[in-house]
Every structure is written in C-alpha cells, then in structure tokens.
Amino acid sequence: MISILIDIAFGALAGFCAGKLMGTKATLLQNIILGIVGGFVGGLIMHLIGFRATRVWAQFIVAVGGSCLVLWAYNKYFKK
Numbered sequence: 001m002i003s004i005l006i007d008i009a010f011g012a013l014a015g016f017c018a019g020k021l022m023g024t025k026a027t028l029l030q031n032i033i034l035g036i037v038g039g040f041v042g043g044l045i046m047h048l049i050g051f052r053a054t055r056v057w058a059q060f061i062v063a064v065g066g067s068c069l070v071l072w073a074y075n076k077y078f079k080k
Helices: 002-022 028-048 056-077
Strands: none
Touching (some): 002 028, 028 056
16 A cells, blocks of 8 residues: 555656656646656556666656656647
8 A cells, every 4th residue: 555655656756847847838736647647657668568667766767757758648639
C-alpha cells in the first residue's frame, strides 16, 4: 500500500516537472493527474521494451518522460 502511495506522489512530482518542461497551459491539478498516469505509462513502456530503471533518478526520468508523452497526447487530442 505504501509503495502505491509513493508511486502516486512520484508521478505527481513528475507531472509538475513535465508541465513546466512542456510549457502546457493545463492547470496544476491536470498536470499532476496526467503526471500520475504518465508515470505508470512510462514504467509500462520501459517494461514492455525490456528495461528496468533501478535507481531513483532513472525512475524519475522515466516518469517525467511518460508524463511528457501523456501531456503531449492530452494537448493534441483533447485540448482544442
């Protein structure tokens, strides 16, 4: 249970950072929620291609990358 809460907090931080990197016009709450989803997406993509991020900084980079991907898709397909 604690691990899931840590993953959610980690994703929220990654979403905040991804929002700043991408310069989105999404609200802070949207960035955090999309960041949580992006953290899981980044981890899933890494798992599917056979890589494991074992260090905390590598996990953070994967989470920010996944968050950027989700924010890009959100801005492209849902924000008009």
